[in-house]
Amino acid sequence: MFLDISQLGVHYAGRSKPAVDGVSFSLQAGEIGVLIGPSGCGKTTLLRAVAGLEHAGAGSITLARQLVSSATVHIPAESRRIGMVFQDYALFPHLDAAHNVAFGLTHLPAAQRQQRVGEVLDLVGLGNVHKRFPHELSGGQQQRVALARALAPQPRLLLLDEPFSNLDVDLRERLAHEVRGILKAAGATALFVTHDQLEAFAIGDRIGVMHQGRLHQWDEAYALYHRPATRFVADFIGHGVFAQAHIEQLGDEVVVHTALGDLTDMLECPLPGAYAGGLCDVLLRADDIVHDDNAPVKAQIQRKAFRGSEFLYTLKLQTGETVMAHVPSHHNHALGEWIGIRAEVDHVVTFPRETGA
Structure with missing residues (x-):
């Protein structure tokens, strides 16, 4: 070197x-x-x-x-x-x-x-x-x-x-x-x-x-x-939030249960034994959240930041948890409006659940 x-x-x-x-x-x-x-x-x-x-x-x-x-x-x-x-x-x-x-x-x-x-x-x-x-x-x-x-x-x-x-x-x-x-x-x-x-x-x-x-x-x-x-590092780099999750082994498949639904088919997902009871926090980046009007999960727009080609939306789920999403700027929704969202996570990043979370 x-x-x-x-x-x-x-x-x-x-x-x-x-x-x-x-x-x-x-x-x-x-x-x-x-x-x-x-x-x-x-x-x-x-x-x-x-x-x-x-x-x-x-x-x-x-x-x-x-x-x-x-x-x-x-x-x-x-x-x-x-x-x-x-x-x-x-x-x-x-x-x-x-x-x-x-x-x-x-x-x-x-x-x-x-x-x-x-x-x-x-x-x-x-x-x-x-x-x-x-x-x-x-x-x-x-x-x-x-x-x-x-x-x-x-x-x-x-x-x-x-x-x-x-x-x-x-x-x-x-x-x-x-x-x-x-x-x-x-x-x-x-x-x-x-x-x-x-x-x-x-x-x-x-x-x-x-x-x-x-x-x-x-x-x-x-x-x-x-x-x-x-x-x-997860918090400092890029836009994202930590959401509560539960990792469970179902047969041959590892499933991450979140308020946005279950994340499956995860190549890099940690095993449930990595955390006590499989309870952890999962990192959800803004580019992991997709705006989809047909999605069963709905979220309310709390904040929106115009970035030219896209908005950065801050969204509140019905559970009270908050996520962020990059949405094309022609999807110009109003503050307080409820929109459908789903998770598309290619890299599952988890950390021990914070005390009191």
Whole structure:
């Protein structure tokens, strides 16, 4: 592995709990990893520890087979050959784009420096802005200049801390796709921090979900959504709810009884013995619930959010339980209206029933 983090712990003085607590994951050369989680979950602290800006109190960080951090070893940030792209880009306002990019290339002869600046500006699609100053560039262009500057010295690892957070929503996801293409073209290994799921899905090969200093799951986006390892990941990623369920073995078939009816023919369903009495909570995603006027189960529309091609409906069943559903936007039902719904669940994800549920 190119980047290997093992049982990493980072603790700030005066705090009872560590900011990063026993985190382990790895990246292969050329992979893009993303850390995602709510504010204060420890993702930026972890990124700073990889950069060498925070000391490891426990565990280790190995980069290209070199131990750079542990409780007894700390290679200074300037000796790690790591590039960083910050939230505010940190461009020098008095320097044009070319001189901003050339800032970290003073060790090269002038001709090589100029050649490298041209290469990376072309790589990020800004070959025509050499002489333009930051205030003459759009937010997206400034972000790409910052990326070019970080790539110019050919770092072993690139770290990006919420680089799109100052941009509007539509631009963020588009730029995330563009940056992924740039990083792949450069063959760069990168670790990215964001709180935005769409950014994470757009840019990451591997995504880690953090909460209260711990890494709950490090996986591909598909697995995070369809096979969440913990209840927190299931709740944090995507839209969904937990519904009470009862798993029962009926002959050769395992059946999951829910308020939406029985779920059967489940290839990945846990056995009833996994939970006391077979009682559990099942995760129902918004795309597991299908609007069907002929379905026997009816639900009342509590909330609706227009998403262009679809509505996200929040629905209350007659049992009092709540589910969510993606419904094509031409099915424009009124609040309070009762509609038919049924469950189509391809991935059965269950967790122990919460106390008091």
